Amino acid sequence: MILFVFALFLGFFQNAAHRSGRIDPVSRAVQALVVPSATGVAGVFQNIADFGQGIKQAPELKREAEELRGKVSSLENELIQADMERTELRELKELLDLPTAAGRSSVVARIVGIDPYRGRITLSSGSAQGVKPRLPVIGPEGLVAIVEAVDENRSQAVLITSPEVKLGARALREDGPVDGIITGNTPNTLEFEVVRNAPIEVGDKIVTSGLSEVIPGGLMIGEVIEVTPAPEIGSRLIKVFPKLSPSFSQEVIILK
């Protein structure tokens, strides 16, 4: 009975800490004791996984490397062009005496823990780097997670596949975008809710709608893989396959 009371007390403490955007002391202590050693173990497993994958995909990787070399040189040219245009734009704005648009800065963080059961990741940056709750975490494929709790040098984020996450989303279609709400469902699927007769088809790309104050629009979320009529809820069940694939020690960007 004492253990149950203690469990409820600790649970209450954790929820209270989360509500104020902090990591509770118990989780912090457990993670401090475990994460440093676990990072080493994960590094070993990551190397083994990379080695196995490297052997399996060697021919494909070689071809891809050649393609990427070509793309890199083309992108380098574009980057130089963009830099020149940015400088020109700033100079023009200064000439017009307009304030320079405050672009959002970002923090690069590393994934140091993944809990697929509860749909959470632990990131290597925290409040000391300017991370705050509710900021979007972006990977190479698009939106990965939303920051939930922040410690000084660590933060926890909820994956967009978690049922706890609801986001404004937009289906990109040639006949015009369709707005709706995307919700996590399973580790491999999301559900997209739209108004009753909105046109949605398998293959439609889903991005963030940009209607939120902190999550910009146009971040890739996934692709529609199934549209099933669901007369019992007077609508359709639209399943989306997420683009995110968070892996241990992968670098992500937290958009401030």
Next chain:
Amino acid sequence: MNWKPVVWGVIVLWLGAVLDFGAAPYLSIKGGLFAFTLTFAYLIAAYSRPAAGALVGFFAGVISGGLAGGGLAVHIISAVVIGFMVSKVARQPEELAALPTAGMIGAALFMTSLIRVFILPAGSIGAYLIAAGLSALMSVLLAFAVYPLARTLFQPKEA
């Protein structure tokens, strides 16, 4: 009091937590994960008195809830209940062999998942139960593999 099993218990639970956090995501099969901390905790509980089994469950719950960063109370309560039950079931006049012990640990893992989903519902119950079932089967293998070591470390010495 014999402190040796207590010290080994702390080391084994810490090792379980390190493997849960660092290795389990790489050993996942179709959503099923090796639940190192809970498997080790229930093996310890199998060689403990019911009150000690519940206490081991408590610490395992603190570790798994702390690492998950959410649902701490649910993790602790489920592990305390099942740690207590494992200890009760394992206290037979004759010692359980490796396979029944491993089977019991697998069942305990599955029941832990059921308690968790009952208190804290998952998004898709079907997918959750499949993953929980696979995790339980994987834990049977893990418990079977580490049974001899657990027996050596935690079996009470004959008076």
